[in-house]
Amino acid sequence: MNAYLHRSDSRGHVKMGWLESKHSFSFGSWYDPKHMGISALRVINDDLIDGHQGFGQHPHDNMEILTCVLKGTITHQxxxxxxxxxxxxxxxxxSAGTGIRHSEMNQGDEQVHLLQIWVIPNVRDAEPTYQQIQLDPREHPNQWHLICGPNDNAPMHIRQNAEVKTAVLEKGKTLDVQATQHINYLHVVSGSIQVAEHTVHAGDAIAFVDPAQIEALDDAQVIWFDLAENIQ
Incomplete structure (x- = not known):
């Protein structure tokens, strides 16, 4: 299978006091021309935020910003x-659209672990919107769960021809992956999976076009980005 492997150790690693972050794609002070995003997927930041710290008020516009909290609670305003x-x-x-300001603060004592994901929208200067859902794939393992997509059946609506799904796979279980758009991009949150001849560990990602089956080598969580070939 032809595939692009993006290993965890090729991510940017930034430690700034209360924040430790690993950047899958160029972000902030970390720049790598080989890692500028894939299709409309522009950012995957794997963040650890210390207690009573966080991101103060700051602006965004014309970006779809998806946050997945893995541990703890972050307070949004x-x-x-x-x-x-x-x-x-x-x-x-x-959906930042014409512009929003927001903050994300850890108001507790324990460290918060989250993923922040940015997707370039296919509509500019739209009215900003906010959506939030509870969907823990650990409660129903070994199946894909749709998080957001462009159609009305999605739990959250994203302004792009893209779908984001997640699954928790128990060791030895398998799931099929076949893009409805063009490109499959799998980011492994935890554990390890096998995709054809490729072993993909936590923090790694793999991109491919052809349909494939993934197998969990141990208990694993995966986020699947179903992306168009070109940004629209």
Whole structure:
């Protein structure tokens, strides 16, 4: 199988006091021209945020910003009037559109672990929106769970021809992967999986076009980005 492997140790690693982050693609002070995103997927930041710290008010526009909390609770507040916690097993999607300001703060004592994912929208300068769902794949393992997509059947609507799904796979279990758009990009959150001849570990990612089956080498969580060939 032809595939592009993006190993964890090729990610950018940034440690700034209360924040430790690993960047799959160029972000902030870390720049690598070989890792600028894939299709409309622009950012996957794997963040550890110390207690009573976080990101103060700052602006975004024309970006779809998806947050997946893996451990702890992050407190969100934005200029649209949304204010509340996003706990482990919950997902937040902000369509920044014409512009928003927001903060993400860890108000607890324990470290928060989250993924922040940016997708370039296919509509510019739209009205900003906020969506949040509870969907913990550990509760129903060994199946794909749709997080967001462009169609009305998706739990959250994203402004791009892309779908984001997640699954927790128990050791030895398998799932099929076949893009409805063009490109499969699998990011392994935890554990290890086998994709054809490729072994993909936590923090790694693999991109491929042809249909494939993945097998969990041990208990694993995977996020699947079903992406168009070109940004639209």
């Amino acid at each position: 934005d200029s649209m009037g949304n204010h509340g916690g996003i706990a482990a097993g919950e997902w937040q999607l902000m």
